[in-house]
Amino acid sequence: MATAKEIRGQIKAVQNTAKITKAMELVAASKMRKAQDNVTAGRSYAEGIQRVIANLMQAHPEYSHPFITRREQVKKIGIIVIATDKGLCGGLNANAFKKALGLVQDAKVEVEAYTIGRRAGTFMRKIVNGLEAATEEVPDAAEMSDILGVVGVAIEHFMADKVDEVYLLYSEFVNTMTQSPNLVQLLPCAQGMEAQHPGYWDYLYEPESKPVLDGLLRRYVESIVFQGLLENKACEHSARMVAMKSATDNAKGIVQDLKITYNKARQAGITQEIAEICSGAAASA
Amino acid sequence: MAATVSVLVATPEREVYRGEAEMLIAPGIAGELGILPKHAPLLSALTAGELRITRGEEVDEVFVSGGFMEVQPDMITILADSAERATDFDEAQAQEAERHARELLEKREGDIDLAMAEAELAIMASRLEWIKKKKKH
Numbered sequence: 001m002a003t004a005k006e007i008r009g010q011i012k013a014v015q016n017t018a019k020i021t022k023a024m025e026l027v028a029a030s031k032m033r034k035a036q037d038n039v040t041a042g043r044s045y046a047e048g049i050q051r052v053i054a055n056l057m058q059a060h061p062e063y064s065h066p067f068i069t070r071r072e073q074v075k076k077i078g079i080i081v082i083a084t085d086k087g088l089c090g091g092l093n094a095n096a097f098k099k100a101l102g103l104v105q106d107a108k109v110e111v112e113a114y115t116i117g118r119r120a121g122t123f124m125r126k127i128v129n130g131l132e133a134a135t136e137e138v139p140d141a142a143e144m145s146d147i148l149g150v151v152g153v154a155i156e157h158f159m160a161d162k163v164d165e166v167y168l169l170y171s172e173f174v175n176t177m178t179q180s181p182n183l184v185q186l187l188p189c190a191q192g193m194e195a196q197h198p199g200y201w202d203y204l205y206e207p208e209s210k211p212v213l214d215g216l217l218r219r220y221v222e223s224i225v226f227q228g229l230l231e232n233k234a235c236e237h238s239a240r241m242v243a244m245k246s247a248t249d250n251a252k253g254i255v256q257d258l259k260i261t262y263n264k265a266r267q268a269g270i271t272q273e274i275a276e277i278c279s280g281a282a283a284s285a
Numbered sequence: 286m287a288a289t290v291s292v293l294v295a296t297p298e299r300e301v302y303r304g305e306a307e308m309l310i311a312p313g314i315a316g317e318l319g320i321l322p323k324h325a326p327l328l329s330a331l332t333a334g335e336l337r338i339t340r341g342e343e344v345d346e347v348f349v350s351g352g353f354m355e356v357q358p359d360m361i362t363i364l365a366d367s368a369e370r371a372t373d374f375d376e377a378q379a380q381e382a383e384r385h386a387r388e389l390l391e392k393r394e395g396d397i398d399l400a401m402a403e404a405e406l407a408i409m410a411s412r413l414e415w416i417k418k419k420k421k422h
């Protein structure tokens with residue numbers, strides 16, 4: 001049996017761990033609120049551009065931009081994976097990666113990956129042959145420019161016929177307790193959107209239709225990825241908050257157990273001492 | 286009341302402006318565009334410049350760094366790459382400068398510094414006044 005001193009040391013250590021996890025929980029909670037606000041703030045743009053694209057599909061149905069034309073033969077696919085930079089966020093990344101692995105294994109063609117977040121990079125490197133673009137250390141107050149590089153590579157490969165479909169995988173924020181990995185097709189996109197202005201009409205284009213459409217569709221794709229990143233941030237912090245809360249609770253449980261063991265050891269020591277004193281007194285009497 | 290059209294100005298990061306307008310002047314890539322309610326559907330690329338949203342006497346100014354504008358008869362959507370509302374921006378800056386000037390005044394380090402700080406404070410105060418007046422009208 002461990003001595004009382006050793007157990008005291010263990011209790012101290014576990015209590016310190018609990019303090020750290022508690023602090024991390026509180027930090028994650030405040031970051032989560034901010035991240036959720038960011039998701040809401042970014043929604044205006046995402047919904048706005050989606051509405052515009054839907055109207056565009058209605059207005060200009062004969063225009064076949066490569067972004068909206070389904071390709072007959074799919075020879076290679078690309079996947080943009082968004083995950084966190086840091087761990088300690090429960091099964092968040094693992095759940096997303098399971099989905100990524102499923103896609104890679106089920107795909108009958110080769111897969112290449114573009115990743116956002118360090119964890120995504122280290123994982124996708126192992127399961128696909130081509131990791132074509134990766135970005136890390138995206139700040140919590142993310143800006144569009146943080147992801148443009150990765151999305152740019154994906155779009156470029158798509159336009160150059162290196163890949164025929166591009167998917168996006170990120171964690172969707174359902175609520176604080178629930179985050180679910182979400183896989184969406186990014187390119188070709190804009191299938192089956194509902195327009196708000198039915199009938200036959202077309203826009204006036206300034207300066208011309210092609211550059212405007214090219215620019216808009218590109219921004220549309222970027223905005224889907226960006227919104228995915230914001231969702232993923234909200235997921236990261238809420239998952240971390242929950243994970244740290246359960247770690248704190250577990251630590252408290254361990255401290256409880258250790259205290260009982262400590263008291264038992266202390267009492268055993270006292271009992272032994274009394275026994276020794278008694279037997280000493282009896283012998284000298 | 287004159288006819289209005291609803292206006293939404295958003296950047297990927299946040300919503301900058303949402304409201305009704307009697308007229309909107311946007312920095313189109315091929316020159317300034319003035320849009321009135323019930324305008325025909327239009328899709329335009331924007332260049333960096335000032336967006337003026339007019340409603341009665343009220344004029345809101347938003348600086349956009351480029352992006353796209355969709356016009357529908359009842360709705361204008363501006364998808365800016367980045368945008369800064371002139372009123373928010375200037376007032377915050379002016380207030381910061383004013384605070385700084387006051388701090389300098391309180392320190393009272395030498396007469397020259399004091400005179401400079403006083404002058405700075407006067408300028409900042411009038412600028413703040415002007416922005417507030419502009420906001421009101």
